[in-house]
Amino acid sequence: MTQIIFPEPYHPSKSAIHVRNETLIPASAECIWYWLTNATTWPDWYANSSQVKMLHEEDKHLLAHSKFSWRTFNTHIQSEVQEFEPNRKLAWVAKGPGLLAYHAWLIIPTEDGCQVVTEETQQGLL
Numbered sequence: 001m002t003q004i005i006f007p008e009p010y011h012p013s014k015s016a017i018h019v020r021n022e023t024l025i026p027a028s029a030e031c032i033w034y035w036l037t038n039a040t041t042w043p044d045w046y047a048n049s050s051q052v053k054m055l056h057e058e059d060k061h062l063l064a065h066s067k068f069s070w071r072t073f074n075t076h077i078q079s080e081v082q083e084f085e086p087n088r089k090l091a092w093v094a095k096g097p098g099l100l101a102y103h104a105w106l107i108i109p110t111e112d113g114c115q116v117v118t119e120e121t122q123q124g125l126l
Contacts, residue, residue, distance in 0.1 A: 003106075004091065004119050005083065010102035015121035026113035029087040036090060036105060037062040039070070048072050062090065075099060098125030 012018040025032055035045065039062050042049040054060070055067040062068070064084035070077050075096045083091035083104065091104035099122065106117040 004089075004104040004117075006102055006104075006121060007082065007093075010093070010100070010121050010123070012121050015123050017122035018120070019122075020117065020119045022115060022117045024110065024113060025116050029107045029109050029114050032107050032114055032116060033087045033090075034061075036107075039068055042070070051076075062092075100124050 006012060008014075035041070038060075040052045040054065040060075042052050050071045052070040053068060055069060059066055062081055062084075064081060066081045068079050070079065077094045077096040077099070079092045079094045081090065081092045082102075083089050087107060089104070089106055091102065094101040094103060101120060101122040103120040104118070106115075106119075108115040108117065
């Protein structure tokens with residue numbers, strides 16, 4: 001099984017906050033990947049995101065090393081994709097005022113769709 005590889009400064013053992021969530025989504029890995037990497041549409045399905053902007057105008061979807069800015073929980077964030085395995089794994093670093101975070105997604109095909117795992121570590125004042 002694909003595992004999340006936390007860069008050393010973001011490892012759960014060095015972070016004040018470590019959150020893991022899992023859900024089964026009755027959809028293909030390709031469909032889930034499409035919506036996950038289509039960052040500018042996150043506000044359509046994730047209420048805690050807004051003002052998502054790709055920092056390279058030619059990028060329409062997240063790619064390896066994509067940089068993007070956005071707001072979440074009323075905080076302006078700058079992010080850069082660190083792990084990019086199409087239809088399998090996506091992770092980015094997030095930096096904002098008083099915040100350093102690492103957020104990763106795993107897409108694991110099952111008989112009924114895909115198990116989606118999201119895991120995040122956070123450090124800083126927030």
